[in-house]
Amino acid sequence: MAYTHSTLFSNTLRFPLSSFPNRNLHPLSTHLFFSRPLTFKAVSVNRKSFSPPLxxxxxxxxxxxxxxxxxxxxxxxxxxxxxxxxxxxxxxxxxxxxxxxxxxxxxxxxxxxxxxxxxxxxxxxxxxxxxxxxxxxxxxxxxxxxxxxxxxxxxxxxxxxxxxxxxxxxxxxxxxxxxxxxxxxxxxxxxxxxxxxxxxxxxxxxxxxxxxxxxxxxxxxxxxxxxxxxxxxxxxxxxxxxxxxxxxxxxxxxxxxxxxxxxxxxxxxxxxxxxxxxxxxxxxxxxxxxxxxxxxxxxxxxxxxxxxLTYYKQEMSSNHMGNAILGDANNALLTSSIILKNFSHNRPLSDLKVAIDGKTKTRKTNGPHNNSKYHMVQKLALAIRFRETKSGTSDHGKGIIVISLSMVTSTHSNSTGDTHFFTGAAGLVSMSAAAVTPAVLFTALAGLAFVAGLFCGASR
Ligand SMILES: O=C(O)[C@H](O)[C@@H](O)[C@H](O)[C@H](O)COP(=O)(O)O
Missing domain, CATH: 3.40.50.1360 (Rossmann fold)
Structure with a gap:
């Protein structure tokens, strides 16, 4: 069979995978994030908190x-x-x-x-x-x-x-x-x-x-x-x-x-x-x-x-062009970070949306300042750690932790001021109880710091 090596390039792929790991990343994050792969059981959600997608x-x-x-x-x-x-x-x-x-x-x-x-x-x-x-x-x-x-x-x-x-x-x-x-x-x-x-x-x-x-x-x-x-x-x-x-x-x-x-x-x-x-x-x-x-x-x-899908609709508003990733933590965070990098490449970052166990919070990041973006992600990391310490296995029964991370960028209409154009990325990570160990948590935090590193790197 004849074959030719294709040299196709897509204009839309502004952030090729080959550029990982990115030099601008937070140093702590990349290393741990990639060197300690997480293995998770089925995607499952805390039914008490929000409608199960599966x-x-x-x-x-x-x-x-x-x-x-x-x-x-x-x-x-x-x-x-x-x-x-x-x-x-x-x-x-x-x-x-x-x-x-x-x-x-x-x-x-x-x-x-x-x-x-x-x-x-x-x-x-x-x-x-x-x-x-x-x-x-x-x-x-x-x-x-x-x-x-x-x-x-x-x-x-x-x-x-x-x-x-x-x-x-x-x-x-x-x-x-x-x-x-x-x-x-x-x-x-x-x-x-x-x-x-x-x-x-x-x-x-x-x-x-x-x-x-x-x-x-x-x-x-x-x-x-x-x-x-x-x-x-x-x-x-x-x-x-x-x-x-x-x-x-x-x-x-x-x-x-x-x-x-x-x-x-x-x-x-x-x-x-x-x-x-x-x-x-x-x-x-x-x-x-x-x-x-x-x-x-x-x-x-x-x-x-x-x-x-109920979950998708809940997570993304109707005019949201977002991405949601459910499943393996590495995949979710890596895919999120690729998309985040793409988005922040040409659009100002204004808000960061975070959901843990389906409870969503949107924090203003005061415009495209690296510090506020980074601190927002740090706060998320703390919230996850707090939740794990607090809940152990009792609060959640099956010990499921769900992290949903999304970035929202908005462009306000100059005429009415009330129309928004949203794009974003979300990572939803579900870990089985067996997988929730301090090491895993640490790795998850490192992954979040990794995303933070991308935020910072993106606007440099
Ligand atoms: O044999 C076929 O008729 C197709 O292979 C079919 O099974 C296809 O895989 C699905 O219909 C999805 O197709 P699209 O992704 O193009 O919708």
Whole structure:
């Protein structure tokens, strides 16, 4: 397969990830922040304090993270997520098995074609599969393979033999059988791992989209294929979404994966997202709500897709173009700080919004003065420490600490003085009781100081 190294640069990526660690950062923060990774259990929230963003079945999943980001930030965050997993698996097991879907996902992977990833990832160790594929010639515009080839795979040095397209000369049934045979061979050769728990193939990463109807892969709501629990790969000839003939991984394979990401954008998905991540009773009926990998499930949402989530609406006012990150502390704070840096690059910082356990406070920072921004973050850190000391495990029962950090910038209208343009970033971090140790707290504080360092650095 021919490939070219892309040198695409996005104007919107004003603060490339490669610039971390930033020299302007608070010295205490960066070191500890990165050298002591935190491991957290499921995203869960203190139900006494505010409406839970995740429904019961989501919180049953071991590890669920949700990010709500502007589309460009989403692409930045997704690239980092994929790159981190690529690094993890290529160093741990010498291969990275990643499954792609169709739709807008490929476009959201575009930042992988930029520095630092395009040159630093071990592309030669990637093995690429499709979670689902339309049974059409590989050159057809409906082909998920063609979509990925044109948008990603032809631009990076993945060996052609590591890209596992379907046999497009076969019928849907034949193509599904053939694909499953191929997977079985790769499991035998240990290219693909096996789940000790289920015996199904354990891919390193499933990258999924979701349709407005809540379908994932080619597993559509109400279709009997959703229940398939023996086959690895099956076929459908009556797909509600054209083209009608497809092959698809089954849920046992999707859910045996180590990591899975759902990349979901647009208002048209808001109902389905709410149904799965909100409090709706219907969530179990939607295939997206059945995604539950053995490791972590991460949702990448844009504002439109998240617009019906209670938590998101609570946290962000209607005219707020904010980002919310729920989940792993490192990710939340790192992503927040990238966005904060972007925002403060060209907009004056006026307020800093902080929420702990859902109780939100907005503090004036007296304009773009470094000291006030820094002190505000310090106060937040103190508040967290106070809360931990005070509550122990009793106040919160399960000992959950939630930190929500957001920056709000505002530009007052010069005519009426009462219209505001808000942008911001929020990090919501949930720690299980077991994880709340002084060391973890110290690390969390260091992370906050890290953000403070960025504030200061940003306006220099
Ligand atoms: O085979 C398909 O029809 C698509 O692959 C489909 O399953 C897609 O992944 C979702 O509909 C999300 O698509 P968007 O992200 O483009 O909305």
């Amino acid at each position: 429904k019961a079945s989501m919180t049953e999943t071991n590890n669920v993270a949700v990010e709500v980001l502007e589309k460009d930030d989403l692409a930045v965050s997704l690239a980092k997520y994929v790159a981190d997993l690529s690094n993890k698996f290529t160093s741990e097991r010498g291969a990275f098995t990643v499954c792609l879907s169709g739709g807008s996902l490929i476009n959201y992977l575009r930042k992988l074609l930029e520095p630092p990833y395009v040159d630093s990832l071990e592309w030669s160790k990637w093995h690429v599969f499709w979670v689902d594929e339309r049974v059409v010639p590989k050159t057809h515009d409906d082909s998920n393979y063609k979509l990925a080839l044109d948008g990603l795979l032809s631009k990076v040095p993945i060996p052609p033999g590591n890209v596992y397209a379907i046999n497009d000369a076969l019928s849907a049934e034949g193509a599904a059988d053939d694909y499953e045979t191929c997977l079985r061979q790769l499991v035998k050769n240990s290219v693909i791992a096996t789940s000790p728990a289920s015996g199904f193939p354990k891919f390193d990463l499933m990258l999924l989209g979701m349709g407005p109807d809540g379908h994932v892969a080619s597993l559509f709501p109400g279709h009997p294929l959703v229940e398939e629990n023996k086959r690895w790969v099956t076929f459908i000839k009556d797909s509600p979404k054209p083209p009608p003939e497809r092959i698809t991984f089954t849920f046992p394979v999707i859910n045996a994966s180590a990591y899975a990401a759902l990349v979901v954008t647009g208002k048209g998905k808001a109902d389905a997202v709410h149904s799965v991540l909100g409090k709706s009773q219907n969530s179990a009926k939607l295939p997206a709500g059945l995604v539950s990998p053995e490791g972590e499930l991460k949702w990448f949402l844009d504002k439109g897709a998240a617009s019906k």
